[in-house]
Amino acid sequence: MKQRLQSLDTITRRSFAERCALAAFGLTILPSFAASNVRAEEVAKGPGFGKAKNIIWLRLQGGLSHIDTFDPKEGKSQGPAKALSTKAGFQVTDYLPKTAAIADKICVLRSMTAKVGVHADAAYIMRTGYEKRGTITHPAMGAWCQHYLGQSHKTLPSSVCINMPAGSGNGYFPATYSPLPILDPDAGLQHSRSKEGVARLESRLDIMNELDRDFRAKFPDPSVAAYNDFYENTLRLMKSSDLKAFDVSAESDKMRDSYGRNKFGQGCLLARRLVENGVRFIEVESKGWDMHKGLEKDMEEKMPPFDQAFSALVSDLESRGLLASTLVAVTTEFGRKPNFDGDGRGHHPPAFSLVLSGGGVKGGYVHGATDKLGAEPSDKPMKPGDFHATVGWAAGLPLEKPATAPNGRPFTVGNKGKPALEIFA
Numbered sequence: 001m002k003q004r005l006q007s008l009d010t011i012t013r014r015s016f017a018e019r020c021a022l023a024a025f026g027l028t029i030l031p032s033f034a035a036s037n038v039r040a041e042e043v044a045k046g047p048g049f050g051k052a053k054n055i056i057w058l059r060l061q062g063g064l065s066h067i068d069t070f071d072p073k074e075g076k077s078q079g080p081a082k083a084l085s086t087k088a089g090f091q092v093t094d095y096l097p098k099t100a101a102i103a104d105k106i107c108v109l110r111s112m113t114a115k116v117g118v119h120a121d122a123a124y125i126m127r128t129g130y131e132k133r134g135t136i137t138h139p140a141m142g143a144w145c146q147h148y149l150g151q152s153h154k155t156l157p158s159s160v161c162i163n164m165p166a167g168s169g170n171g172y173f174p175a176t177y178s179p180l181p182i183l184d185p186d187a188g189l190q191h192s193r194s195k196e197g198v199a200r201l202e203s204r205l206d207i208m209n210e211l212d213r214d215f216r217a218k219f220p221d222p223s224v225a226a227y228n229d230f231y232e233n234t235l236r237l238m239k240s241s242d243l244k245a246f247d248v249s250a251e252s253d254k255m256r257d258s259y260g261r262n263k264f265g266q267g268c269l270l271a272r273r274l275v276e277n278g279v280r281f282i283e284v285e286s287k288g289w290d291m292h293k294g295l296e297k298d299m300e301e302k303m304p305p306f307d308q309a310f311s312a313l314v315s316d317l318e319s320r321g322l323l324a325s326t327l328v329a330v331t332t333e334f335g336r337k338p339n340f341d342g343d344g345r346g347h348h349p350p351a352f353s354l355v356l357s358g359g360g361v362k363g364g365y366v367h368g369a370t371d372k373l374g375a376e377p378s379d380k381p382m383k384p385g386d387f388h389a390t391v392g393w394a395a396g397l398p399l400e401k402p403a404t405a406p407n408g409r410p411f412t413v414g415n416k417g418k419p420a421l422e423i424f425a
Protein backbone atom coordinates (compact mmCIF):
# COMPACT_ATOMS: atom_id res chain seq x y z
CA MET A 1 0.00 0.00 0.00
CA LYS A 2 2.78 2.43 0.96
CA GLN A 3 4.55 1.78 -2.34
CA ARG A 4 1.34 2.39 -4.27
CA LEU A 5 0.60 5.55 -2.27
CA GLN A 6 4.01 7.03 -2.97
CA SER A 7 3.50 6.54 -6.67
CA LEU A 8 0.31 8.63 -6.75
CA ASP A 9 0.64 12.02 -8.40
CA THR A 10 -1.32 15.20 -7.72
CA ILE A 11 -3.83 14.55 -10.49
CA THR A 12 -4.68 11.10 -9.10
CA ARG A 13 -5.28 12.60 -5.65
CA ARG A 14 -7.27 15.39 -7.21
CA SER A 15 -9.49 12.88 -9.02
CA PHE A 16 -10.25 10.98 -5.83
CA ALA A 17 -10.95 14.16 -3.85
CA GLU A 18 -13.11 15.61 -6.61
CA ARG A 19 -15.35 12.53 -6.55
CA CYS A 20 -15.91 13.15 -2.83
CA ALA A 21 -17.11 16.65 -3.57
CA LEU A 22 -19.24 15.46 -6.46
CA ALA A 23 -20.97 12.94 -4.21
CA ALA A 24 -21.68 15.55 -1.56
CA PHE A 25 -22.64 18.56 -3.69
CA GLY A 26 -23.94 17.04 -6.89
CA LEU A 27 -21.49 19.13 -8.90
CA THR A 28 -17.77 19.53 -9.40
CA ILE A 29 -16.33 22.22 -7.19
CA LEU A 30 -12.62 21.56 -7.40
CA PRO A 31 -10.85 24.04 -9.69
CA SER A 32 -8.06 23.49 -12.13
CA PHE A 33 -4.97 23.99 -10.02
CA ALA A 34 -1.40 25.02 -10.50
CA ALA A 35 1.13 24.78 -7.71
CA SER A 36 1.92 28.03 -5.96
CA ASN A 37 4.67 29.28 -3.72
CA VAL A 38 2.33 31.97 -2.40
CA ARG A 39 0.86 30.93 0.93
CA ALA A 40 -2.48 32.07 2.34
CA GLU A 41 -0.81 33.53 5.41
CA GLU A 42 1.29 35.85 3.25
CA VAL A 43 -1.47 38.43 2.85
CA ALA A 44 -0.95 42.15 3.17
CA LYS A 45 -3.42 44.97 2.85
CA GLY A 46 -2.70 47.43 0.09
CA PRO A 47 -2.95 51.20 0.07
CA GLY A 48 -5.51 51.59 -2.73
CA PHE A 49 -8.71 53.61 -2.76
CA GLY A 50 -10.55 50.65 -1.25
CA LYS A 51 -14.15 51.85 -1.33
CA ALA A 52 -15.31 48.76 -3.25
CA LYS A 53 -15.62 46.19 -0.45
CA ASN A 54 -17.49 43.84 -2.80
CA ILE A 55 -17.37 43.30 -6.57
CA ILE A 56 -20.05 41.84 -8.84
CA TRP A 57 -18.53 41.01 -12.24
CA LEU A 58 -21.16 40.46 -14.96
CA ARG A 59 -19.68 38.54 -17.93
CA LEU A 60 -21.48 38.82 -21.29
CA GLN A 61 -19.90 35.89 -23.08
CA GLY A 62 -19.46 36.17 -26.83
CA GLY A 63 -18.76 39.87 -27.42
CA LEU A 64 -21.39 42.54 -26.73
CA SER A 65 -22.01 44.96 -29.61
CA HIS A 66 -21.03 48.36 -28.23
CA ILE A 67 -22.69 50.19 -31.14
CA ASP A 68 -26.04 48.53 -30.44
CA THR A 69 -25.94 49.17 -26.70
CA PHE A 70 -23.74 51.72 -24.90
CA ASP A 71 -22.12 53.59 -27.81
CA PRO A 72 -24.83 54.27 -30.43
CA LYS A 73 -23.76 55.60 -33.84
CA GLU A 74 -25.49 57.08 -36.87
CA GLY A 75 -25.04 56.33 -40.55
CA LYS A 76 -23.69 53.08 -41.94
CA SER A 77 -22.58 51.79 -38.52
CA GLN A 78 -26.03 52.11 -36.99
CA GLY A 79 -27.79 48.84 -36.34
CA PRO A 80 -31.48 48.09 -35.81
CA ALA A 81 -31.65 50.06 -32.54
CA LYS A 82 -32.19 53.79 -32.18
CA ALA A 83 -30.37 56.13 -29.85
CA LEU A 84 -32.12 56.81 -26.56
CA SER A 85 -31.29 59.87 -24.46
CA THR A 86 -30.86 59.47 -20.73
CA LYS A 87 -31.35 61.92 -17.88
CA ALA A 88 -27.58 61.74 -17.33
CA GLY A 89 -27.03 63.49 -20.66
CA PHE A 90 -25.53 60.66 -22.70
CA GLN A 91 -27.18 58.16 -25.02
CA VAL A 92 -27.63 54.40 -25.04
CA THR A 93 -29.81 52.50 -27.50
CA ASP A 94 -33.51 51.77 -27.09
CA TYR A 95 -32.61 48.16 -26.30
CA LEU A 96 -31.77 49.50 -22.82
CA PRO A 97 -34.79 51.49 -21.53
CA LYS A 98 -34.43 50.28 -17.92
CA THR A 99 -30.71 50.95 -17.90
CA ALA A 100 -31.37 54.41 -19.33
CA ALA A 101 -33.56 55.08 -16.29
CA ILE A 102 -30.58 54.47 -13.96
CA ALA A 103 -27.99 56.15 -16.18
CA ASP A 104 -27.18 58.59 -13.38
CA LYS A 105 -25.80 55.62 -11.41
CA ILE A 106 -23.51 54.13 -14.09
CA CYS A 107 -20.20 54.97 -15.72
CA VAL A 108 -19.78 53.89 -19.36
CA LEU A 109 -16.25 53.12 -20.52
CA ARG A 110 -16.50 53.68 -24.28
CA SER A 111 -12.81 53.55 -25.18
CA MET A 112 -11.93 49.95 -24.33
CA THR A 113 -9.47 48.48 -26.82
CA ALA A 114 -7.70 45.14 -27.23
CA LYS A 115 -5.85 43.12 -29.86
CA VAL A 116 -7.24 39.60 -29.51
CA GLY A 117 -10.42 38.63 -31.35
CA VAL A 118 -10.56 34.90 -30.53
CA HIS A 119 -13.21 34.07 -27.94
CA ALA A 120 -11.28 31.87 -25.51
CA ASP A 121 -8.15 34.01 -25.52
CA ALA A 122 -10.08 37.28 -25.32
CA ALA A 123 -12.24 35.97 -22.47
CA TYR A 124 -9.06 34.96 -20.63
CA ILE A 125 -7.63 38.45 -21.05
CA MET A 126 -10.79 40.12 -19.81
CA ARG A 127 -11.00 37.79 -16.81
CA THR A 128 -7.33 38.10 -15.79
CA GLY A 129 -5.89 41.22 -17.43
CA TYR A 130 -3.18 39.07 -19.07
CA GLU A 131 -2.63 37.29 -22.35
CA LYS A 132 -1.98 33.56 -22.03
CA ARG A 133 1.69 32.85 -21.42
CA GLY A 134 3.07 29.34 -21.67
CA THR A 135 2.20 27.19 -18.69
CA ILE A 136 1.31 30.06 -16.35
CA THR A 137 -2.37 30.50 -15.49
CA HIS A 138 -3.11 34.00 -14.21
CA PRO A 139 -5.56 34.74 -11.38
CA ALA A 140 -8.94 36.39 -11.78
CA MET A 141 -9.74 39.48 -9.72
CA GLY A 142 -11.34 37.51 -6.90
CA ALA A 143 -8.11 35.58 -6.30
CA TRP A 144 -6.04 38.78 -6.31
CA CYS A 145 -8.39 40.24 -3.70
CA GLN A 146 -8.11 37.18 -1.49
CA HIS A 147 -4.32 37.17 -1.81
CA TYR A 148 -3.89 40.77 -0.70
CA LEU A 149 -6.94 41.30 1.53
CA GLY A 150 -7.40 37.84 3.04
CA GLN A 151 -10.63 35.86 3.32
CA SER A 152 -13.81 37.92 3.30
CA HIS A 153 -15.80 35.56 5.55
CA LYS A 154 -15.00 32.87 8.14
CA THR A 155 -17.23 30.27 6.49
CA LEU A 156 -18.43 31.43 3.09
CA PRO A 157 -16.02 31.50 0.14
CA SER A 158 -14.41 34.79 -0.80
CA SER A 159 -15.28 34.20 -4.48
CA VAL A 160 -18.31 32.65 -6.20
CA CYS A 161 -19.06 32.23 -9.91
CA ILE A 162 -22.64 31.76 -11.15
CA ASN A 163 -23.85 30.11 -14.38
CA MET A 164 -20.30 28.98 -15.15
CA PRO A 165 -17.67 26.48 -13.97
CA ALA A 166 -14.85 27.72 -11.76
CA GLY A 167 -12.31 27.18 -14.51
CA SER A 168 -8.94 28.37 -13.26
CA GLY A 169 -10.07 31.46 -11.38
CA ASN A 170 -7.41 30.97 -8.72
CA GLY A 171 -4.66 30.98 -11.36
CA TYR A 172 -1.32 30.15 -9.76
CA PHE A 173 -2.65 30.92 -6.27
CA PRO A 174 -3.72 28.08 -3.92
CA ALA A 175 -6.86 26.05 -4.60
CA THR A 176 -8.54 27.76 -1.64
CA TYR A 177 -8.60 30.96 -3.74
CA SER A 178 -10.76 29.34 -6.41
CA PRO A 179 -14.36 30.58 -6.82
CA LEU A 180 -17.15 28.26 -5.75
CA PRO A 181 -19.26 27.56 -8.87
CA ILE A 182 -23.06 27.73 -8.81
CA LEU A 183 -24.19 26.29 -12.13
CA ASP A 184 -27.87 27.08 -11.54
CA PRO A 185 -28.88 29.92 -9.17
CA ASP A 186 -32.29 28.31 -8.58
CA ALA A 187 -30.61 25.10 -7.39
CA GLY A 188 -27.91 26.80 -5.33
CA LEU A 189 -25.54 24.32 -3.72
CA GLN A 190 -27.11 20.99 -4.59
CA HIS A 191 -27.28 18.45 -1.75
CA SER A 192 -25.29 20.75 0.52
CA ARG A 193 -27.87 20.51 3.31
CA SER A 194 -28.13 16.76 3.15
CA LYS A 195 -26.94 15.13 6.37
CA GLU A 196 -26.14 12.04 4.35
CA GLY A 197 -24.05 14.12 1.95
CA VAL A 198 -22.08 15.72 4.79
CA ALA A 199 -21.51 12.37 6.49
CA ARG A 200 -20.45 10.80 3.18
CA LEU A 201 -17.93 13.57 2.50
CA GLU A 202 -16.55 13.36 6.05
CA SER A 203 -16.09 9.62 5.71
CA ARG A 204 -14.37 9.85 2.36
CA LEU A 205 -12.11 12.67 3.50
CA ASP A 206 -11.12 10.57 6.50
CA ILE A 207 -10.16 7.78 4.11
CA MET A 208 -8.24 10.20 1.89
CA ASN A 209 -6.39 11.67 4.90
CA GLU A 210 -5.48 8.17 6.06
CA LEU A 211 -4.07 7.37 2.64
CA ASP A 212 -2.36 10.75 2.47
CA ARG A 213 -0.53 10.59 5.79
CA ASP A 214 2.67 9.05 4.40
CA PHE A 215 2.40 11.08 1.21
CA ARG A 216 2.25 14.39 3.12
CA ALA A 217 5.14 13.35 5.34
CA LYS A 218 7.30 12.49 2.36
CA PHE A 219 6.23 15.41 0.15
CA PRO A 220 5.47 18.48 2.34
CA ASP A 221 4.42 20.52 -0.69
CA PRO A 222 2.29 23.71 -0.41
CA SER A 223 -0.05 22.50 -3.16
CA VAL A 224 -0.89 19.38 -1.16
CA ALA A 225 -1.67 21.51 1.89
CA ALA A 226 -3.80 23.78 -0.28
CA TYR A 227 -5.97 20.86 -1.40
CA ASN A 228 -6.47 19.75 2.19
CA ASP A 229 -7.44 23.31 3.14
CA PHE A 230 -9.84 23.42 0.21
CA TYR A 231 -11.77 20.37 1.38
CA GLU A 232 -11.74 21.39 5.02
CA ASN A 233 -13.28 24.70 3.97
CA THR A 234 -15.85 22.82 1.88
CA LEU A 235 -16.88 20.67 4.82
CA ARG A 236 -17.07 23.69 7.12
CA LEU A 237 -19.36 25.41 4.64
CA MET A 238 -21.63 22.37 4.32
CA LYS A 239 -22.15 22.35 8.11
CA SER A 240 -22.76 26.09 8.37
CA SER A 241 -26.05 27.96 8.73
CA ASP A 242 -24.54 30.53 6.35
CA LEU A 243 -25.65 28.31 3.46
CA LYS A 244 -28.94 30.21 3.49
CA ALA A 245 -27.14 32.92 1.54
CA PHE A 246 -27.30 30.67 -1.55
CA ASP A 247 -31.09 30.17 -1.37
CA VAL A 248 -32.81 32.62 -3.73
CA SER A 249 -36.18 30.99 -2.92
CA ALA A 250 -36.03 32.90 0.37
CA GLU A 251 -36.69 36.09 -1.63
CA SER A 252 -40.25 37.28 -2.24
CA ASP A 253 -41.92 36.54 -5.56
CA LYS A 254 -42.03 40.27 -6.23
CA MET A 255 -38.28 40.60 -5.76
CA ARG A 256 -37.52 37.55 -7.89
CA ASP A 257 -39.81 38.85 -10.64
CA SER A 258 -38.09 42.24 -10.57
CA TYR A 259 -34.79 40.62 -11.59
CA GLY A 260 -36.37 38.33 -14.18
CA ARG A 261 -37.13 34.62 -13.90
CA ASN A 262 -34.14 33.44 -15.91
CA LYS A 263 -30.65 32.23 -15.06
CA PHE A 264 -28.99 35.61 -15.51
CA GLY A 265 -31.66 37.50 -13.58
CA GLN A 266 -31.69 35.03 -10.70
CA GLY A 267 -27.90 34.93 -10.83
CA CYS A 268 -27.80 38.69 -10.26
CA LEU A 269 -30.25 38.32 -7.39
CA LEU A 270 -28.07 35.60 -5.88
CA ALA A 271 -25.07 37.91 -6.27
CA ARG A 272 -26.85 40.57 -4.20
CA ARG A 273 -27.64 37.99 -1.51
CA LEU A 274 -24.00 36.91 -1.41
CA VAL A 275 -22.80 40.50 -1.09
CA GLU A 276 -25.19 40.96 1.85
CA ASN A 277 -23.70 37.88 3.48
CA GLY A 278 -20.04 38.80 3.13
CA VAL A 279 -18.85 37.23 -0.15
CA ARG A 280 -16.36 39.65 -1.67
CA PHE A 281 -16.27 38.73 -5.38
CA ILE A 282 -19.07 37.25 -7.49
CA GLU A 283 -19.04 36.54 -11.23
CA VAL A 284 -22.33 36.07 -13.09
CA GLU A 285 -22.21 34.87 -16.69
CA SER A 286 -24.70 35.40 -19.50
CA LYS A 287 -24.04 33.42 -22.69
CA GLY A 288 -25.10 34.01 -26.28
CA TRP A 289 -23.67 37.40 -27.28
CA ASP A 290 -21.77 36.23 -30.38
CA MET A 291 -24.08 37.72 -33.02
CA HIS A 292 -22.56 37.09 -36.45
CA LYS A 293 -26.00 36.54 -37.96
CA GLY A 294 -29.49 37.65 -37.08
CA LEU A 295 -28.33 40.40 -34.74
CA GLU A 296 -31.72 42.12 -34.56
CA LYS A 297 -33.53 38.93 -33.53
CA ASP A 298 -30.83 37.96 -31.06
CA MET A 299 -30.69 41.41 -29.49
CA GLU A 300 -34.45 41.43 -29.07
CA GLU A 301 -34.12 38.13 -27.23
CA LYS A 302 -31.01 38.81 -25.14
CA MET A 303 -31.24 42.49 -24.24
CA PRO A 304 -34.51 42.60 -22.22
CA PRO A 305 -33.31 40.03 -19.62
CA PHE A 306 -29.97 41.82 -19.30
CA ASP A 307 -31.56 45.27 -19.14
CA GLN A 308 -34.01 44.12 -16.47
CA ALA A 309 -31.49 42.25 -14.32
CA PHE A 310 -28.73 44.88 -14.46
CA SER A 311 -31.03 47.79 -13.66
CA ALA A 312 -32.73 45.80 -10.88
CA LEU A 313 -29.35 44.88 -9.36
CA VAL A 314 -28.08 48.46 -9.30
CA SER A 315 -31.38 49.80 -7.93
CA ASP A 316 -31.66 47.03 -5.33
CA LEU A 317 -28.11 47.54 -4.08
CA GLU A 318 -28.73 51.27 -3.78
CA SER A 319 -32.00 50.82 -1.88
CA ARG A 320 -30.19 48.61 0.65
CA GLY A 321 -27.30 51.02 1.10
CA LEU A 322 -24.87 48.62 -0.59
CA LEU A 323 -24.11 50.32 -3.90
CA ALA A 324 -21.57 52.75 -2.43
CA SER A 325 -19.44 49.82 -1.25
CA THR A 326 -20.20 47.38 -4.11
CA LEU A 327 -18.65 47.77 -7.55
CA VAL A 328 -20.78 46.29 -10.35
CA ALA A 329 -18.87 45.67 -13.59
CA VAL A 330 -20.41 44.74 -16.95
CA THR A 331 -17.71 43.06 -19.02
CA THR A 332 -17.36 41.32 -22.37
CA GLU A 333 -14.41 40.09 -24.42
CA PHE A 334 -14.57 42.53 -27.37
CA GLY A 335 -16.96 44.62 -29.46
CA ARG A 336 -18.60 44.05 -32.84
CA LYS A 337 -17.72 45.44 -36.26
CA PRO A 338 -19.05 48.79 -37.49
CA ASN A 339 -20.59 49.12 -40.97
CA PHE A 340 -23.70 47.09 -40.19
CA ASP A 341 -24.70 44.90 -43.15
CA GLY A 342 -28.29 44.36 -42.04
CA ASP A 343 -27.65 40.89 -40.63
CA GLY A 344 -24.89 40.55 -38.02
CA ARG A 345 -21.55 41.87 -36.88
CA GLY A 346 -18.17 40.11 -36.66
CA HIS A 347 -15.62 40.29 -33.85
CA HIS A 348 -14.01 43.69 -33.28
CA PRO A 349 -11.44 43.96 -30.46
CA PRO A 350 -10.13 47.48 -31.31
CA ALA A 351 -13.18 49.14 -29.73
CA PHE A 352 -15.81 48.11 -27.19
CA SER A 353 -17.66 49.34 -24.13
CA LEU A 354 -17.73 48.21 -20.50
CA VAL A 355 -19.82 49.61 -17.65
CA LEU A 356 -19.18 50.26 -13.95
CA SER A 357 -21.56 51.25 -11.18
CA GLY A 358 -21.12 51.87 -7.46
CA GLY A 359 -17.95 51.36 -5.44
CA GLY A 360 -17.03 55.04 -5.55
CA VAL A 361 -17.46 55.38 -9.34
CA LYS A 362 -19.04 58.56 -10.73
CA GLY A 363 -22.61 58.08 -11.87
CA GLY A 364 -23.86 59.57 -15.12
CA TYR A 365 -20.33 59.66 -16.50
CA VAL A 366 -18.83 58.57 -19.83
CA HIS A 367 -15.13 57.81 -19.98
CA GLY A 368 -13.47 58.04 -23.38
CA ALA A 369 -15.00 57.91 -26.84
CA THR A 370 -14.78 56.13 -30.17
CA ASP A 371 -14.62 57.62 -33.65
CA LYS A 372 -17.66 58.31 -35.81
CA LEU A 373 -17.95 54.69 -36.93
CA GLY A 374 -17.25 53.13 -33.52
CA ALA A 375 -14.16 51.47 -35.00
CA GLU A 376 -11.40 52.80 -32.74
CA PRO A 377 -11.00 54.88 -29.57
CA SER A 378 -10.68 58.59 -30.28
CA ASP A 379 -10.12 59.62 -26.66
CA LYS A 380 -8.65 57.99 -23.52
CA PRO A 381 -8.00 54.46 -24.85
CA MET A 382 -8.24 51.86 -22.09
CA LYS A 383 -6.73 48.37 -22.30
CA PRO A 384 -7.93 45.32 -20.34
CA GLY A 385 -4.96 45.70 -17.97
CA ASP A 386 -6.00 49.29 -17.28
CA PHE A 387 -9.52 48.11 -16.52
CA HIS A 388 -8.23 45.50 -14.06
CA ALA A 389 -5.98 48.10 -12.44
CA THR A 390 -8.99 50.41 -12.11
CA VAL A 391 -11.10 47.72 -10.43
CA GLY A 392 -8.13 46.67 -8.27
CA TRP A 393 -7.54 50.26 -7.15
CA ALA A 394 -11.23 50.57 -6.23
CA ALA A 395 -10.89 47.39 -4.15
CA GLY A 396 -7.80 48.65 -2.31
CA LEU A 397 -5.22 46.37 -3.90
CA PRO A 398 -1.52 47.36 -4.06
CA LEU A 399 -1.17 47.64 -7.83
CA GLU A 400 2.62 47.81 -7.87
CA LYS A 401 3.22 44.98 -5.40
CA PRO A 402 4.00 41.76 -7.30
CA ALA A 403 3.03 38.19 -6.52
CA THR A 404 5.53 35.54 -7.59
CA ALA A 405 4.32 32.69 -9.79
CA PRO A 406 5.74 29.13 -9.56
CA ASN A 407 8.17 29.90 -12.40
CA GLY A 408 9.68 32.72 -10.33
CA ARG A 409 8.21 35.55 -12.39
CA PRO A 410 6.53 38.48 -10.64
CA PHE A 411 3.03 39.54 -11.73
CA THR A 412 0.90 42.49 -10.67
CA VAL A 413 -2.82 43.24 -10.74
CA GLY A 414 -3.63 44.41 -14.28
CA ASN A 415 -0.19 43.66 -15.71
CA LYS A 416 1.15 47.15 -14.86
CA GLY A 417 -1.99 48.79 -16.25
CA LYS A 418 -2.90 52.31 -15.15
CA PRO A 419 -6.15 52.92 -13.23
CA ALA A 420 -8.53 55.52 -14.66
CA LEU A 421 -8.69 57.63 -11.51
CA GLU A 422 -10.89 60.28 -13.13
CA ILE A 423 -13.89 57.94 -13.12
CA PHE A 424 -14.08 58.02 -9.33
CA ALA A 425 -16.05 60.61 -7.40
